[in-house]
Amino acid sequence: MSRPLSTVLAALAVFALAACSDKPPASPAAATPPASTSVASQRGDFGPPQGEPIHAVLTSPPHVPPPIHRNYPAKVIVELEVVEKEMPISEGVSYTFWTFGGTVPGSFIRVRQGDTVEFHLKNAPDSKMPHNIDLHGVTGPGGGAASSFTAPGHESQFTFKALNQGIFVYHCATAPVGMHIANGMYGLILVEPPEGLAPVDHEYYVMQGDFYTTGKYRQKGLQPFDMEKAIDEHPTYVLFNGREGALTGDNALTAKTNETVRLFVGNGGPNLVSSFHVIGEIFDKVQPEGGTIAQHNVQTTLIPSGGAATVEFHTDVPGSYVLVDHSIFRAFNKGALGILKVDGPEDKSIYSGKEVDSVYLGDRSEPNLKAVTVAAQAHAAGTLTKEEQIAAGKQLFTGTCSVCHQANGEGLANVFPPLAKSDFLAADPKRAMSIVTHGLTGKITVNGHEYDSVMPPMSQLNDDEVANILTYVINSWDNPGGQFSKEDVAKARAEAGPHAEPEH
Amino acid sequence: MRVRLALAWFGLMLALPAAAAEYVALPGGTFTSVLPADGKAAAAQVAPFRLRTELVTNGEFLAFVQKHPQWQRDKVAGILADARYLTQWEAPLVPGGQALPRQPVTRVSWFAAQAYCESEGARLPSWYEWEFAAAADATRRDARADPAWRESILGWYSRPSSSALPEVGGVANVYGVRDMNGLVWEWVDDFNALMVASDSREQGDPDLLKFCGAGAISLQEKENYAVLMRIAMLSALKAADTTNNLGFRCAKSN
Amino acid sequence: MKHLLPVLALLAALFGGTAAATPLPGDSVYNLPVQLTTQDGQRQMLAARRGRPQLVTMFYTSCQMVCPMIIDSLRLTRNALDPATRAKIDLLAVSFDPAKDDVPTLKSYAEKRKLDPRIWTLARAEPSQVRQLSGVLGLQYRQLPDGEFNHSSELILLDAEGRIAARTTLIGRLDPAFVKAIGETVNKP
Numbered sequence: 001m002s003r004p005l006s007t008v009l010a011a012l013a014v015f016a017l018a019a020c021s022d023k024p025p026a027s028p029a030a031a032t033p034p035a036s037t038s039v040a041s042q043r044g045d046f047g048p049p050q051g052e053p054i055h056a057v058l059t060s061p062p063h064v065p066p067p068i069h070r071n072y073p074a075k076v077i078v079e080l081e082v083v084e085k086e087m088p089i090s091e092g093v094s095y096t097f098w099t100f101g102g103t104v105p106g107s108f109i110r111v112r113q114g115d116t117v118e119f120h121l122k123n124a125p126d127s128k129m130p131h132n133i134d135l136h137g138v139t140g141p142g143g144g145a146a147s148s149f150t151a152p153g154h155e156s157q158f159t160f161k162a163l164n165q166g167i168f169v170y171h172c173a174t175a176p177v178g179m180h181i182a183n184g185m186y187g188l189i190l191v192e193p194p195e196g197l198a199p200v201d202h203e204y205y206v207m208q209g210d211f212y213t214t215g216k217y218r219q220k221g222l223q224p225f226d227m228e229k230a231i232d233e234h235p236t237y238v239l240f241n242g243r244e245g246a247l248t249g250d251n252a253l254t255a256k257t258n259e260t261v262r263l264f265v266g267n268g269g270p271n272l273v274s275s276f277h278v279i280g281e282i283f284d285k286v287q288p289e290g291g292t293i294a295q296h297n298v299q300t301t302l303i304p305s306g307g308a309a310t311v312e313f314h315t316d317v318p319g320s321y322v323l324v325d326h327s328i329f330r331a332f333n334k335g336a337l338g339i340l341k342v343d344g345p346e347d348k349s350i351y352s353g354k355e356v357d358s359v360y361l362g363d364r365s366e367p368n369l370k371a372v373t374v375a376a377q378a379h380a381a382g383t384l385t386k387e388e389q390i391a392a393g394k395q396l397f398t399g400t401c402s403v404c405h406q407a408n409g410e411g412l413a414n415v416f417p418p419l420a421k422s423d424f425l426a427a428d429p430k431r432a433m434s435i436v437t438h439g440l441t442g443k444i445t446v447n448g449h450e451y452d453s454v455m456p457p458m459s460q461l462n463d464d465e466v467a468n469i470l471t472y473v474i475n476s477w478d479n480p481g482g483q484f485s486k487e488d489v490a491k492a493r494a495e496a497g498p499h500a501e502p503e504h
Numbered sequence: 505m506r507v508r509l510a511l512a513w514f515g516l517m518l519a520l521p522a523a524a525a526e527y528v529a530l531p532g533g534t535f536t537s538v539l540p541a542d543g544k545a546a547a548a549q550v551a552p553f554r555l556r557t558e559l560v561t562n563g564e565f566l567a568f569v570q571k572h573p574q575w576q577r578d579k580v581a582g583i584l585a586d587a588r589y590l591t592q593w594e595a596p597l598v599p600g601g602q603a604l605p606r607q608p609v610t611r612v613s614w615f616a617a618q619a620y621c622e623s624e625g626a627r628l629p630s631w632y633e634w635e636f637a638a639a640a641d642a643t644r645r646d647a648r649a650d651p652a653w654r655e656s657i658l659g660w661y662s663r664p665s666s667s668a669l670p671e672v673g674g675v676a677n678v679y680g681v682r683d684m685n686g687l688v689w690e691w692v693d694d695f696n697a698l699m700v701a702s703d704s705r706e707q708g709d710p711d712l713l714k715f716c717g718a719g720a721i722s723l724q725e726k727e728n729y730a731v732l733m734r735i736a737m738l739s740a741l742k743a744a745d746t747t748n749n750l751g752f753r754c755a756k757s758n
Numbered sequence: 759m760k761h762l763l764p765v766l767a768l769l770a771a772l773f774g775g776t777a778a779a780t781p782l783p784g785d786s787v788y789n790l791p792v793q794l795t796t797q798d799g800q801r802q803m804l805a806a807r808r809g810r811p812q813l814v815t816m817f818y819t820s821c822q823m824v825c826p827m828i829i830d831s832l833r834l835t836r837n838a839l840d841p842a843t844r845a846k847i848d849l850l851a852v853s854f855d856p857a858k859d860d861v862p863t864l865k866s867y868a869e870k871r872k873l874d875p876r877i878w879t880l881a882r883a884e885p886s887q888v889r890q891l892s893g894v895l896g897l898q899y900r901q902l903p904d905g906e907f908n909h910s911s912e913l914i915l916l917d918a919e920g921r922i923a924a925r926t927t928l929i930g931r932l933d934p935a936f937v938k939a940i941g942e943t944v945n946k947p
Contacts, residue, residue, distance in 0.1 A: 086664045096662045125588065126665050128689075128749050129733065130740030151740040152747040153588055175736045176729040183662075224662045227729055228651070541903045582784030583894060614893060615790075627886070696893060697900035699908055743893030 044163040046114035046194070049075035053118070058107035061241045062253055064203040064264060065110040068192050073114035080107060081122040082131045082150070082172075082185075089211060089237060090244035090335065092220040097242065098129065098172070098183040104242025105207035105268060106170070106187030113165040113191050118157065119144065125153035130174055132156075136306070137168035137189045145173040165193040166290030167264050167308045178270045182212055182230050184242055186268030188308055190290075200312065201259035206338065207266040208274045208303065208325060209242060210235035217334060218244075233271040238330035240323060240338045247323065247338030255315050257344025262312045269305030275326040276303050276311070278340065280319065285312040300326050315342045317351040372396065372468075379464055379486070386471065386483050393472025396465055400458065401473075409477040415453060417446040420477030429474055429482055433489050436466050438497030457497075463489040525564070525624055527554040527756055528680045535636050538731045539698065548632040555629060555637050556753040557681050558672045559688065560620060562593075563605030565612070568620050570597060575616055585613035588746045606671040608688050611746040617691045621754035628693035629755035631738070635731065638684040640677040648728065657730035660686040665749055685730075689737055691752040698739040782808075786920035787894045794852065794881040797864035802881075804891070805920070811847045811944050812916040816897050816909065818855035819867040824911050827930045829871060832913060836877070838937045846944045850879045854899045854907050856888055895922070917943050 053075040057065040083102045089095040100106025111117055121133050130151045134143035138160045147158035172185035188205060212230040213223035217237065229236065240247050247253060255261050267274045277300040286298045287310040295301075303309055323338035324331035331337050375392030378384040398407060401419075405411050409420035419425060424446040425432060439457035443450060458466070464486040474482045532550035541548045569576045569590075576597065577590040588611050594600025603609070612620075614628075621627050629637070641647035648654070674683040741750075782788055788805035795801050813832055817825040832849055839847070853859035859867075864880040867873075873880065883891060892899055899909035913936065915924040924939035 084664055086666070096664050125748050127747075128661060128665055128737075130737050149740055151737070151742075151745055152749065154745065175732050179729060179733075224659050227654075227658060546903055580784075581782070581786070581789035583787060583789050615890070618890070693889065694900065696889075696898045697908075699898045699900060699910070742896055743890075 044113040044165060044191075044194075045161060046073040049073055049116040053077050055079070056109060056111065056117075058101060058109060059205070060101065060103045060107060061105055061205045061207065062247065064108050064190075064205050067196055067199070068110060068112045069196065070112055071194070073112065073116065075116045075118060076111050077118045077120070078109055078111075079120045079122065080109075080133070081124060082127060083124045084127045084129065086222065088243055089213070089223070089239070090218050093213075093215075093218060094222045095211065095213065096183070096222070096224075098127075098131070098180060098185050100133070100170070100172075100185060100187050104184035104209065105205070105266065106185070108187065108205045108264070109170075109189040111162050111189070111191055112196075113162055113194055115162050115191075116159060117162055118159045119148070120155055120157050121148045121150050122155045123150040123152050127152040129180075131172050131180065131185065132174050133170055134173040135160075135168060135170040135189055137162055137164065137166070137170070137191050139163050142173065143170075149174065162191045165191045165292070167191075167266070167287075167310050168290060169266050169268065169306050169308055171268060171306070178230055179225060179227065181268060181270040182210070183225060184209065184268075186266070188264055188266045190264060193292075197262070200262040202253075202255050203262045203264065204253050205264050206240050206247065206253075206323065207242075207268055207308075208238065208240055208272075208276070208336065209268040210270065210272045211237040211239060213237070230270065235272065235330075235334060238272060238325055238334040238336040240336060244335035244337075249339075252320070252339035252341045253323075255340060255342050257315050257318050257342055257347070259315050260312060261315060261340070262310060264308065265301075265303055265311055266308035267303040267305050271305060272325075272327075272330070273305055274303040274336075275300050276309070277301075277324050277326040278311075278313070279322040279324060280317075281313050281321050281340075283311050283313050286310070315344075317347055318342050318344045375468055376464070386475075389468045389471040389483065390475055393468035393470070396461070396469050397472055400461065401469065404455075409473070414449065414451070417444065417449075417451045419473050419479070421447070421479065423447055425474070426480050429470075429480070430488070430492070432470050432473070433466065433484060433492035434495065434497060436461070436470065437489065437493040440497075463487075463493065525560075525754070526557045527626075528557055529554050529758070530633075530637055530679050530681075532633075532636065535632060535639075537632055537635055538728050539631065539635075539735065548636075550632050550636045552758045553629070553633055554756040554758060555633065555679070555681055556624075556626070556755065557676070559608040559683055559690070559751050559753045560617075561605060561672055562599045562603040562607055562609045565590075565609040565620065566597065566599055566605075568623055572619065572623065575619060580616070582744070584615040584744055586744045586746055589613060589616065590746075592748070602668075604671065606673070607669050608672055608683070608751040610669070610688055610748055610751045612691075612750070612752065613746050614691050614695060614741070614743040617752040618693070620752070624754055626754035626756045628691055628752060630694050631692045631698060631735075633755055634684075634690065634692050637677070637679060637681050638731075640679055640681075640684075642675055642677055645678055648731075654728065654730045657685045661730075661733060669749075688749050688751040689734065689747070691750065692738065695738045695741060696743065698735050783919050783921060785922075787916060787922065788920035790890055790894045792883055792887045792891050794879075794883055795861060797861065797868045797880040798875065799861045807848065807850065807916075808920055809918055811918050811923075811940070812850050812920075813847055813940070814850045814852070814895065814914045814916055815912065816852050816854055816892060816895065816899070818853050818907055818909075819859050819863055820855065820905075821907065824929065826871075828911050828913070829873070831929050831931075834932055835913060835937060835940070838932055839940060843941050843944045847940065848879065849877055850881065852888070852891060853880070853882045854888060854892070854909055855901075856882045856885055858905075896925075915940055915943060917946075 050072045051074050056076050056078045059065050080100050082100060084096065084098045086094050086096050097104050123131050130149060132145045132148040132150060134145040136143060138144045140160060144158055144160060148156045150156040168189050168191065170187050170189055172180040174180050188207060212226045213236045214226040215223045237244065245251065265276055283298040283301065284296060286295045286301045288295060288301060289307055290310060301309055301311065319342055321340040321342060323340065325336040372392045372395050375384060375388045378388050404416040405419050409418060411418035424444060435455065436458050440455045443452045466489045467484040467486045470484040473479065530553055532552040535548045535550050537548040540546050573579055578596045580589060590611055592603050592611055618628055639646045639648050641653055670687060672683055674687065676682050677684060788808050792804040793801060794804055813835065815828050815832055817828050829851065836844055836849060859882050864882060868875065868878060868880050895914055897910050897912060899907050901907050911929045913926050914922055917923045923943040924936055926933040926936040
């Protein structure tokens with residue numbers, strides 16, 4: 001030991017003379033830090049990797065790789081491919097994204113604190129651009145950027161030890177950095193604490209980004225990147241997971257009631273800071289910046305550009321919960337919307353659902369709506385008369401039915417059949433209940449004219465509303481008269497729907 | 505008999521490049537490059553030179569490798585061209601349907617590009633020569649201040665390269681040079697002089713031990729992203745590298 | 759001015775027929791025909807160094823800042839080898855600056871720095887070949903208006919066949935991993 005060391009020291013003495021005066025070489029003490037007392041070891045250096053190397057499972061958003069159940073530091077091999085590809089950014093609008101792993105945000109990476117990560121960055125042969133990666137979870141100059149600069153059709157490798165736990169952003173840092181990020185080159189890497197994260201029912205990966213296209217919001221076709229808008233910080237789109245609709249409709253996140261949900265929420269930027277909020281939820285726990293100190297009972301949490309947070313909450317009430325950037329024009333005019341759909345039994349003690357849904361027309365309409373209220377009260381009391389039903393039905397008809405069938409029941413020629421003096425109605429009054437509750441599609445003949453259109457089921461009307469409306473109709477405009485009860489309507493609703501062209 | 509002679513003559517014509525490559529004179533001069541000559545602010549000096557009006561095509565490169573077998577893809581030394589060299593060709597001497605005669609040749613290494621230019625009595629242009637020529641548009645010698653010029657370049661960057669490359673012969677710029685922007689990347693002779701720090705955010709921190717003197721070049725005209733990206737691309741390459749979108753043209757000193 | 763094409767043809771003529779028994783590996787830098795001129799004025803093809811491992815670097819003599827350290831790093835690395843290994847390698851430093859570094863300049867530099875000509879070869883090449891050599895070695899350089907150069911500083915180990923076996927960017931002190939790599943490469947069975 002002593003001989004080679006003295007050789008080095010002697011050599012360094014020589015170099016001190018030869019070296020350029022501007023920047024002396026590093027001191028020998030710095031070259032050999034004693035491992036046992038280094039600050040790094042306090043943070044998460046649990047020694048050399050053990051066992052066989054592990055190939056990291058990478059997932060596309062919104063999915064997160066499974067938790068790590070490992071109690072020793074390992075060597076983890078991450079292979080990430082950069083792909084430049086055209087993908088939809090909105091309905092009928094496409095954009096040339098630059099991606100880590102073919103998605104925006106890029107593949108989710110999950111390792112354990114103390115792991116030694118052997119990182120392979122591959123740049124697809126089809127790429128036009130060189131790319132690199134800066135992982136905020138890396139301790140070292142550039143976060144790996146300089147070591148991973150990779151030309152198209154090539155691969156770079158570098159290795160780092162994940163010293164700090166947390167949820168970290170990674171992104172491309174090739175010039176022009178802003179453009180590479182604006183084109184979608186970011187993602188998240190989770191460094192789990194050694195003891196792991198508390199188990200939850202669902203983990204999801206959501207990342208916000210702002211996008212700049214030369215065309216307007218939702219302008220159709222392939223939209224190029226607009227550098228001027230990017231410099232001015234005027235995004236055309238602000239999106240979760242890189243596409244308008246990435247987290248809505250069939251792509252909505254899902255959970256059941258009485259479950260715990262953990263969202264890893266990142267913000268790639270390049271420019272905007274996110275006021276992340278889930279409409280109708282309160283975050284039980286937020287760990288901003290993936291830090292170790294948790295904040296509780298949070299309504300809206302700030303996700304800085306180039307930052308991330310872990311957000312957890314419990315689902316109590318079924319329904320659709322809307323993920324937004326609460327800088328709210330971004331949500332409703334630039335696309336920053338997502339849905340978490342929670343299924344399960346209602347819990348009225350926590351949330352009642354809609355208790356009253358009545359037309360509110362202001363003071364001037366109040367006397368008219370009174371009839372509906374009177375009918376409802378009379379029904380509850382078991383004293384409902386035909387006249388009360390007709391009065392209430394008239395009000396409801398005006399609100400719902402008259403749009404198509406007209407206030408005078410005449411309908412619109414060739415489009416909406418008439419209800420006034422209708423031979424179709426008179427032929428089978430009971431059929432009307434089935435039509436209102438199930439809808440009717442196809443050809444019918446009314447008063448000698450053929451109609452071929454679609455009436456949707458009026459499922460927003462409850463049974464006694466339908467009974468009141470039909471009682472009003474059957475007693476108006478020279479129709480034969482009669483009465484419908486709530487119970488009759490319930491029966492019709494339970495049966496199969498009507499068919500067009502009956503008896504033919 | 506006459507038909508056969510005609511066919512033989514036709515075959516001979518096919519084997520030869522369609523016409524000798526055309527070079528045009530460019531005046532050179534003092535030029536504000538995105539890469540200051542001294543790493544700080546100095547303008548570049550470009551001597552008068554001649555530049556090939558068109559990129560080298562598959563057809564031309566085929567004639568070259570026929571004449572110089574050591575540059576055929578199955579014969580070339582690995583250290584002079586990587587494994588992707590000319591792999592878009594059907595066979596070492598058959599470009600085929602994926603590499604049409606008038607499409608620019610790509611997947612060529614810097615060494616191969618140099619050897620080709622030598623076969624034309626030429627050389628690769630320097631970065632400053634290339635940048636000088638590419639600053640022009642159809643009517644102006646220096647159109648770089650025009651946002652439309654920049655946008656046209658950025659437009660190419662944002663098109664994915666999944667579709668086939670167009671043929672050479674785009675609109676000529678004011679010097680008569682075609683396809684400087686918007687078709688392919690191009691090798692330059694001093695590609696490995698573009699020592700942009702591979703982490704582009706390292707500014708004002710020249711690592712004196714890595715780069716003697718002024719350290720990594722700091723890029724001027726930072727808003728001129730269009731050109732900056734070409735430098736980023738070239739600085740990512742090693743001399744044996746080939747990529748799907750990287751071709752070349754040649755230059756001559758006056 | 760030497761050109762790539764005729765020299766390649768010449769090499770093919772020289773080695774293609776007779777030396778087919780030991781063809782050059784494709785990843786050998788000796789595939790590149792570079793004509794060197796040493797500090798003693800001797801002309802020598804780079805490929806003529808085939809047969810013995812080489813420690814190679816590029817520098818220029820008027821460099822005040824890093825280049826002296828490059829030369830010293832090369833010396834330091836050689837001194838760190840065991841005598842048997844040391845005896846099996848040669849040192850080669852090629853100039854980035856052929857315009858200023860002519861043969862007398864190289865010679866006086868070698869004498870001033872006490873570089874034993876039996877161990878050290880300082881060399882120059884024609885400008886276009888300097889660029890090619892830097893390309894094949896993976897080094898970067900750029901001349902500045904004041905005549906200085908920006909360049910990357912590395913020591914590169916070539917095995918006996920001219921393949922790049924190891925390299926280090928550690929300049930100014932010893933890189934133990936590089937020393938170890940030299941020992942393994944030179945004493946490979």
